[in-house]
Amino acid sequence: MRAYAIGDIHGHLALLERAHARIAADMERHGPAPIIHLGDLVDRGPDSRGVIEFLLAGQARGADWEVLKGNHDRMFLRFLDDPHAPEPGLREGLSWLHPRLGGATTLASYGIHAPGDRPIAPVHRDALAAVPQAQRDWLAARPTHLAMGPWVFVHAGIRPGVALADQTETDLVWIREPFLSDTRDHGVLVVHGHTALPEAQHYGNRVNIDSSAAYGGPLTAIVLEDDQIHVLTPEGRVPLRPA
Structure with missing residues (x-):
């Protein structure tokens, strides 16, 4: 049994394309398998729109890709639905457009002028005009987890002791x-x-594969095969074993 997984992308299309290239090279040697993206497609990086377009297009052409929902993806959707709606997981006093969270960089990738420096009402109006409804619908439809054999793929984790079916989003x-x-x-x-x-x-x-792409780090892609895990590098597989 084999699957591939890619960590938090955060608007870095070039890193995502390179991760897929490493996976494609591994598939040439070992055969096809599903690719699971663990969410946080948007925010902080320069091309959140490009990341969404890349992943949506891949699924549309029939690629065996799963794309999960991360907290940043949910904040993006929540802003589009209601820019004043509180986000349950976010610390009080912060909003998606706060510089720490990177929402303004996501809106900038859609061509919105100065999204972090203008009143929310016109920014929200511009966002509704700029973000295609098809992308909103696709993001809203992203699952929060994927169970596959001995593995569960999820963005942040699970609440210990709670059945998967009873976990909250x-x-x-x-x-x-x-x-x-x-x-x-x-x-x-x-x-x-x-x-x-x-x-x-x-x-x-x-296994945590968020290697800080949001903060200048690499974007990790791994291959899981039976009870073995390897990180994919330009030189090939590197074993990832329990610390």
């Missing part, structure tokens, strides 16, 4: 604790992103 796209410090066997290996690290890490019961 907010936990699946936002959770850190108590998930990150929980060492119990979840019954499946949880493959996630959301919490930025310098490089991918295997913790035995979970």
